Amino acid sequence: MSFSLTILGSSSAVPTSRRYPAAHVLNVHERYFLIDCGEGAQIQMKRNNIRFGKINNIFISHLHGDHVFGLFGLISTFGLLERTADLHIYANPKLEKILDNILKFFFEQPLSFKIIFHPIGSKKQELIYEDEKVTVETIPLKHRIPTCGFLFREKAPLLNIRKDMIEYHNIPVKEIYNIKCGKDFNKPDGTSIPNKKLTLPPYKPRSMAYCCDTRYSEGIVKYIKNVDLLYHEATYANNMAKEAREKYHSSAGEAATAAKKANAGKLIIGHFSPRYKSILPLVEDARKIFPNTFAAQEGEVHKVKQTKDKRNQ
Amino acid sequence: MSFSLTILGSSSAVPTSRRYPAAHVLNVHERYFLIDCGEGAQIQMKRNNIRFGKINNIFISHLHGDHVFGLFGLISTFGLLERTADLHIYANPKLEKILDNILKFFFEQPLSFKIIFHPIGSKKQELIYEDEKVTVETIPLKHRIPTCGFLFREKAPLLNIRKDMIEYHNIPVKEIYNIKCGKDFNKPDGTSIPNKKLTLPPYKPRSMAYCCDTRYSEGIVKYIKNVDLLYHEATYANNMAKEAREKYHSSAGEAATAAKKANAGKLIIGHFSPRYKSILPLVEDARKIFPNTFAAQEGEVHKVKQTKDKRNQ
Incomplete structure (x- = not known):
């Protein structure tokens, strides 16, 4: 009964020799949800033994290239491997047409599988995915273009x-x-x-919130209350909080404040500016406010363990 | 007075955990020519210490995604780094419009630099680039869609x-x-x-030919006669020559035959199918015909040394 987040890319828009653009895989009961799909996501999936066949749902937070440019290659690879299962993409409605244009332009033959496009808004929280084990809701964020985060909740298991x-x-x-x-x-x-x-008593349902890219906003706290795992962007260290605000990004301290106010279990900060060769100063900034903070790092897996539910005790 | 080819990606369309899609940098006298730009090219450039500012000319062999999908992220990064120098792209004319659409769609602001698009054909050999040290000519290739190789020639140095x-x-x-x-x-x-x-006597002018993707054809030999370095695709080993032919690719033996008939100095084979965990069988297939064959490998640099010219002796 897995609930784990694998980091495929921890970089902001300009990647480094070690950090890839944003891409993450959340495994909930062997359902693999791809969250953002920056350039190189498919290679990172290969490296981290994430089978392509397991990816049926892709969630795109917003339409900046560093969150999208891995999608074309990934879809191309799915086609070359003769995938047959439907692929669901949840993203801003504008992506559908440009994606369709790119697919028509670059692929000689129709794909062997269907892409089912789910347009999503970013102004209010909405349920965008549900199956018997998981729900996914959007989280309205504050970025330069329409952007939403995602809240993944395990459904309450039976007693x-x-x-x-x-x-x-x-x-x-x-x-x-x-x-x-x-x-x-x-x-x-x-x-x-x-x-x-x-x-x-069964185990307590687990949850993970993904908030990237966004300016810090107390307004998001109500959406992410008590999440077990919070991924919150921290493009800059605290001494660049002004620049973060101007560019609609967050500082490490702001990510930690969100985690603290939301009573999160664990915070992962990511989407690091390429100016930081070492991420330690950002982790230190965050830990002063929220001690259980960790830096996103390519290939690392953050597991949320099952803990007892108190419903029936 | 460099003349060296750095391999950034040795994979065919489906990358592996170790092999990136096609991308290569040829350094001729500190002019850096990017040849194809598969997904992840910018990260591979960072890893191999190729400064972005040195890239002014990008040559795209054909419009299959594995040769192009790194371009959008690279241009985006150039913009974020506030590049000012013109960027010249040489490619099939169809790329211009789709590239323009993608740039308009994904970038909030106009780029800080100009992209100068040079449409190139693939039916006959043409001179597409010339400066005081180098010329670049196209090489007509045989692939499923219009494709050309590139012949880089150092100009004859002064005595x-x-x-x-x-x-x-x-x-x-x-x-x-x-x-x-x-x-x-x-x-x-x-x-x-x-x-x-x-x-x-000065040194002999050096040359490199890039032939990828292509079905083997004796017709290309005349274009690549006596090249010092031949990069020829070898998607398959010899026992899959039939499949290579059907898919408009080459086997390792065919790449070696091209090198032998052209009297090349050294052959690099690349664009490997993901089915090959080890490339040794392909190298062995090629060496039986052309002993001075090497497999393309990410991060490896193939230098062509200066040798004496005999013009004046």
Whole structure:
């Protein structure tokens, strides 16, 4: 039951010899969500053993090249590998036409798979993806062009039913799902066994918020309250907070303030300006405000462990 | 007086964890020519200490994504770094419009530099670039879409004038250039000193041909006769020559045959299919026909040394 974020690119718009433009893969129960797709994303996926076939959903925060320019090559590769599964892309509606133009221009044959384009807004929080295990909502951000973050939430898992209780109370199969959902068990003799005696607490649903690119804004805190993992851009160190603000980016301290105010479990800062050969000063800036901060680094995997839920205790 | 080719990408269309799509830099007397610009070219340039400011001319062989998709990010980076020098792009005329569309779409502000687009054909050999040290000509190739290779030739250097002769014959400054060009020196007393006695032979002009992507064709041999360095694609090993032909690519043996027939100095094979974890079998296939064959490998630099010209001996 994985919940882990792999960093493929930690750079801002100008990459360095070690840092790639923005790209990340969130694995939730073996569903792989690609978040932004900067140049080189496909090579980074290969390096980090992320199978292309696992990528069915791509979320693009905004239409700056450093978050998009890996998409054309990735789609091309999917085509050359004769992918058949639909590929869902969630992005600003303007991307659809230019992507379509590029595909028509550069590819000799129609793709072997369908691209299903989901236009998304960036002005209010919206649910844009849902399956039986995960939901994805947008987070309105403040950048120079329309930009949204993404909030990935694991759905609340069912309660664990106690096998010994199934035998002891002779619980029929048809009742098991109801009990896992929290219902009491009514025996044929009229006795009611409270759910609490029949089940064990499952793990707490996990969550990850991705906020990049954005100027720091207290307004986002309400969307990311209590996330286990917060990825927040920190293009600059604290001594460049003014420049960050002017360019609609954040400083490391501002990313940490967002994490603190949101009561996040762990903060990852990324989208670093190429001026920083070492990221340590940014991590130090952030840790003064939010100690559980880590710098995004290519190839690193940030796992969120399962912890007990208290719903049923 | 450099003449060296740096390999930035040795992969065919689908990159691997170690091999990037096609991109190469030829350094001729500190002029840096970028030949094809696959995804990740800018990162590979950073890794190989190729300064962005040195790149003024980009040659695109054809409009398949694996030879082009690094261009958008590279231009974006040039803009962010506030480049001012003109950037010349030599490519199929169709690229101009799509590039223009992409630039308009993804960039908020006009670029800080001019892009000067040079449309090139692929049906006959043409001179497309010339300065005081180098010429670049196209080489018609056989691929699924219009494609051309590039032949880079160093211009014949001037003869080296002997300093001792300048003193001995009291040669005036205004005559030196003529003598370096091969003229005899006529002394004021009417004596003529033959050029051969006044000069030393310079080095032989060097050349490099780039043939990628292409089906093997004996027709190209005439364009690449006696090149010092031949980069010829070898997407497949010899046992897949049929597939190579069908897909308008070459086998390693065919690349070697081209090198042998052209009397090339050294052959570099590249554009490898991702099916080959090791390239050794392809190198072995090629060396049976042309022993001085090497596999393209990211970061490797192939230098062509100066050798004596025999013009004046």
